[in-house]
Amino acid sequence: MNDNQKSLILNSSTQYPLPQGVKLSYGTAGFRADASILESTVFRVGILAALRSLKTQALTGLMITASHNKVNDNGVKIADPSGGMLTQEWEPFADAISNSPTPQHLVQLIDEFVKKENIRFDGARSAEILLGRDTRPSGESLLEAAKQGVYSIVGATATDMGILTTPQLHWMVRARNKGMKATELDYFEQLSSSFRCLVDLTPNQIKMNKTDDKLVVDGANGVGGEKLEVLKKILNSMVIEVRNSGKEGGVLNEGVGADYVQKEKVVPQGFYLKDVGIRCASLDGDADRLVYFSVQSNNASNIDLVDGDKILSLFALFIKEQLSILKMEGDDHVDENYEARLGVVQTAYANGASTDYLKQLGLEVVFTPTGVKYLHEKAAEYDIGIYFEANGHGTILFSEGFLSWLDARNNELSSKSKGSEQQKAALRLLAVSNLINQAVGDALSGLLLVEAILQYKGWSIHNWSELYHDLPSRQLKVKVVDRTAVVTANAETVVVRPPLIQEAINVEVAKYPRGRSFIRPSGTEDVIRIYAEASIQEAADSLANSVAKLADQFLGFGNSG
Numbered sequence: 001m002n003d004n005q006k007s008l009i010l011n012s013s014t015q016y017p018l019p020q021g022v023k024l025s026y027g028t029a030g031f032r033a034d035a036s037i038l039e040s041t042v043f044r045v046g047i048l049a050a051l052r053s054l055k056t057q058a059l060t061g062l063m064i065t066a067s068h069n070k071v072n073d074n075g076v077k078i079a080d081p082s083g084g085m086l087t088q089e090w091e092p093f094a095d096a097i098s099n100s101p102t103p104q105h106l107v108q109l110i111d112e113f114v115k116k117e118n119i120r121f122d123g124a125r126s127a128e129i130l131l132g133r134d135t136r137p138s139g140e141s142l143l144e145a146a147k148q149g150v151y152s153i154v155g156a157t158a159t160d161m162g163i164l165t166t167p168q169l170h171w172m173v174r175a176r177n178k179g180m181k182a183t184e185l186d187y188f189e190q191l192s193s194s195f196r197c198l199v200d201l202t203p204n205q206i207k208m209n210k211t212d213d214k215l216v217v218d219g220a221n222g223v224g225g226e227k228l229e230v231l232k233k234i235l236n237s238m239v240i241e242v243r244n245s246g247k248e249g250g251v252l253n254e255g256v257g258a259d260y261v262q263k264e265k266v267v268p269q270g271f272y273l274k275d276v277g278i279r280c281a282s283l284d285g286d287a288d289r290l291v292y293f294s295v296q297s298n299n300a301s302n303i304d305l306v307d308g309d310k311i312l313s314l315f316a317l318f319i320k321e322q323l324s325i326l327k328m329e330g331d332d333h334v335d336e337n338y339e340a341r342l343g344v345v346q347t348a349y350a351n352g353a354s355t356d357y358l359k360q361l362g363l364e365v366v367f368t369p370t371g372v373k374y375l376h377e378k379a380a381e382y383d384i385g386i387y388f389e390a391n392g393h394g395t396i397l398f399s400e401g402f403l404s405w406l407d408a409r410n411n412e413l414s415s416k417s418k419g420s421e422q423q424k425a426a427l428r429l430l431a432v433s434n435l436i437n438q439a440v441g442d443a444l445s446g447l448l449l450v451e452a453i454l455q456y457k458g459w460s461i462h463n464w465s466e467l468y469h470d471l472p473s474r475q476l477k478v479k480v481v482d483r484t485a486v487v488t489a490n491a492e493t494v495v496v497r498p499p500l501i502q503e504a505i506n507v508e509v510a511k512y513p514r515g516r517s518f519i520r521p522s523g524t525e526d527v528i529r530i531y532a533e534a535s536i537q538e539a540a541d542s543l544a545n546s547v548a549k550l551a552d553q554f555l556g557f558g559n560s561g
């Protein structure tokens, strides 16, 4: 970096001093904290986004959101040029600059990093960043901090895309870097046209039952509801009622939203006994998570939850079905068929019944540690990789190789056997690849795919929910002295440090039919998470409680002496 560049960073960073005692880390989902202490962090992430753009010679994204956290929190994360999460290799640098104590130190860190990464400042291509934010009131001033960060790199430009869902921003970054149309309207048009295409390919004999027409969506009082209203107008064919859109005065994520519904297993605000039998869905605060539910008739706060695992199962079932139709021998007697590698990616939080179901379908199921970045990376190894966290974040990734084969196959079928079942299957798969966000999990595109598949199958939410029955489960959190003392292996299913705790967990698990339990340090909160499942709820609760006691015994404050 030349002196001019150094003094630019030095000067602008003095405007954004690091508050005393703040130490943040680029965790599972970027930086998150109370919004009042975040300006300096967001400013520095602005610099980071510009450096990433220079390094890759491509456009990057910066999103200001704290997803399902309370409204006073905020956060910031980067979309890499692929549209995915920031490469994990840069996370340590993100931590280092965001915690750097003085402007001088910051400049020094950046200078060293630029040399190490061989980042070019020769002006061959300037850094370019798209900025987005959710509906949080603190978003506006944090956006300004992000811009100032970007502008601290000579020649860098920042384009404010306004209020967006997180997946919209990721989608735009990916689309721009692929040279495709990338405005918000393009996003809506791609989703709606591919959805229409799928619905038009619904077999004629399957007609929806009247009562299954309507979908009611809980928008978490965030950005998702607002965007869904726009999408709904463009679609013009679906009966969608949006509640908790934020316009009715409700508070973001308070008693509403996908995280609340999935963790508490109760109805969000604004849903009542009168909604029994209706298909309902819930988005989270930045609309990258989606769960479905229906209100139970016995008690208005009870729900039948259709979580990420079941969305994954529905998608997997559909894709597998289309692939086998495609493989059927048609009139053209093509014997050269592409064996598409279909893979399903879950985490240890996936309900055991879902894993059994997927394996029963003959699918390859693999596990990764918690966090979308791990699941996404794994899913990208397949021709078609479907990944979901139980909490409703996930998508379906199609490899370039498979898509170009599929495209060619479709062309061939359309000339030899237009309108055949095989061609329809090829068209459906192509439509899915356009509908479902290829950059990151996206509640809006996921919702449209669920709706299209339910129509295709002529299924109610009840039919869908009956695919399998969840094993009863329980999640608990335990505060410990130092959560980093816990080291896990095998996709977080066994504890390797501290010694002996895993043996003790095994003893507890063995006491319960279909018992399973694991502990891991959270990447977003200062707690150890406990997960347990068993054949009945009482057993899952009791197993979770015993394991929580073990965690406290081995790691808790009582033990610290």
Ligand SMILES: CC(=O)N[C@H]1[C@@H](OP(=O)(O)O)O[C@H](CO)[C@@H](O)[C@@H]1O
Pocket (backbone or CB within 6 Å): 028, 029, 067, 349, 370, 371, 372, 389, 391, 521, 522, 523, 524, 525, 529
């Ligand atoms: C059990 C659980 O839901 N964990 C969540 C949560 O991570 P933790 O590392 O468990 O705090 O937040 C992550 C980011 O949103 C999400 O990816 C993950 O699934």
Ligand SMILES: [Mg+2]
Pocket (backbone or CB within 6 Å): 067, 068, 284, 285, 286, 287, 288, 289
């Ligand atoms: Mg989210």
